[in-house]
Structure formats: C-alpha cells, structure tokens
Amino acid sequence: MIQNDIFKALADPTRCAIFEKLAGGSMNATALREGLAISQPAMSQHLQVLRNARLVREERQGRFVNYEVDPDGLALIAGWLAKYRAYWPQRVDALQALLKDMDQ
Amino acid sequence: MTDSTVDGHTEDLVLDYELDAPPEKVWRAISNPVFRERWLPKAELVDAEPVSSTPGEEIRYRMRDDEPPFLESIVTFQVKPDTAGRTRLRIIHELADMTIKQRMPRAANSNRRCLMRAA
Numbered sequence: 001m002i003q004n005d006i007f008k009a010l011a012d013p014t015r016c017a018i019f020e021k022l023a024g025g026s027m028n029a030t031a032l033r034e035g036l037a038i039s040q041p042a043m044s045q046h047l048q049v050l051r052n053a054r055l056v057r058e059e060r061q062g063r064f065v066n067y068e069v070d071p072d073g074l075a076l077i078a079g080w081l082a083k084y085r086a087y088w089p090q091r092v093d094a095l096q097a098l099l100k101d102m103d104q
Numbered sequence: 105m106t107d108s109t110v111d112g113h114t115e116d117l118v119l120d121y122e123l124d125a126p127p128e129k130v131w132r133a134i135s136n137p138v139f140r141e142r143w144l145p146k147a148e149l150v151d152a153e154p155v156s157s158t159p160g161e162e163i164r165y166r167m168r169d170d171e172p173p174f175l176e177s178i179v180t181f182q183v184k185p186d187t188a189g190r191t192r193l194r195i196i197h198e199l200a201d202m203t204i205k206q207r208m209p210r211a212a213n214s215n216r217r218c219l220m221r222a223a
Contacts (some may be wrong), residue, residue, distance in 0.1 A: 019172055019173065020172045076173070076175065077199065083171075088117070091143055092119075092123075097143070098133055098151060099124070099125040099130065
C-alpha cells in the first residue's frame with residue numbers, strides 16, 4: 001500500500017531531511033547532498049525510495065536532473081488522511097474522558 | 105463540505121460521534137481553552153485561537169501536522185443535540201494547503217512548529 005511506502009520513506013531521518021529540503025524548492029542531487037554526510041550512491045538510493053513512494057519526482061532538463069516534491073501530492077494527501085483517520089478516534093476518547101471528569 | 109474542492113480533489117475527513125453528555129457541556133469542552141487543552145493540545149494547533157466560532161454550534165481551529173511537510177488543515181467541530189439530550193459531534197477535517205504547488209516557494213525551514221506560541 002502506498003501509505004506504508006510513505007511512512008517507510010519518511011521514517012528514515014536522512015530521507016526525511018531530503019524531503020524537507022525539496023519542500024523548499026526543486027534541487028539537483030549535488031545540491032541536495034550539501035550539509036548531508038552521504039555518498040552519491042546513497043543519495044540516489046534515498047531518492048529512489050522517495051520516488052517509489054510518489055513523494056518526490058524527477059524532472060529532466062537536458063543533461064541535468066532536478067528533484068522536486070510531487071506536485072500532485074497524492075501520496076502526501078493519502079498519508080495525511082490515513083494519519084488523521086486514526087488520530088480523531090483517540091482524541092474523541094480523550095474528550096469523552098474529559099466530559100466524565102467535568103461531571104462533578 | 106464539497107466546497108473544499110481544490111484542483112478537483114475532495115479530501116475531507118468527516119467523522120460523527122455520539123457523546124453521552126449534553127450539548128452545552130460538549131461545547132464548553134471544545135471551546136474553552138483550558139478544557140480543549142486536555143484533549144486537543146495546543147501543540148497540535150497553529151493557533152489556540154479558533155478561526156471562527158458560532159457559540160453553541162460550531163468552532164473551527166487551524167491545525168498543523170507535526171511531521172514533514174507539516175501540512176496545515178482546518179478542523180470544524182459541529183455540536184447538535186440528539187433526541188435523548190445527548191450530543192452529536194461532527195468533526196470535519198480538511199487540508200487547508202491542498203495545492204502542494206502553493207507550498208513550494210516556502211523555505212525549508214526545519215523549525216516551523218511554533219510549539220511555544222502563546223494562547
């Protein structure tokens with residue numbers, strides 16, 4: 001399932017950092033590696049995982065390749081929905097506990 | 105709810121709950137900051153102040169995901185009495201920065217959480 005892919009992709013701190021960088025604008029792999037202590041092959045692998053999860057896409061311009069957050073954001077939205085679908089029942093449980101407490 | 109369509113997507117969560125308490129009490133629990141904090145902490149919100157509020161009926165807060173890319177959303181709580189004097193709570197949660205494209209120019213600032221924002 002794509003949602004599992006998203007969670008797995010962003011569970012890794014390096015990939016999460018890469019994704020955050022790309023959230024600020026498109027970048028090539030060299031610029032992405034700045035400030036991150038990882039090899040070029042490792043970067044390629046991380047980008048592949050992010051692309052498979054449809055969080056990031058590749059954009060070719062001549063012989064240069066830029067990476068950017070997938071503008072459709074379908075994976076992001078699916079992940080967001082899954083998260084909050086599980087989130088609200090927990091919050092409502094807490095609300096119900098509070099309502100009981102408010103009963104003096 | 106279908107009005108929140110952006111670029112052809114409709115991405116709302118709509119959840120209904122029956123609560124065993126009168127509507128006035130549920131209203132206090134969701135609108136009073138001290139009570140609200142006990143089940144929906146400020147850390148989950150962009151701002152502890154509601155976006156809008158219709159006393160006794162509906163209140164809306166802006167929320168921000170605590171994980172990258174920190175998607176912002178609006179949650180609406182609607183309070184209605186049921187026939188037995190209890191409360192029907194409807195939660196409508198919609199992404200507020202739906203078009204990821206609009207987010208793109210924003211700087212990748214890793215410290216966007218605003219956890220310490222005062223109420």
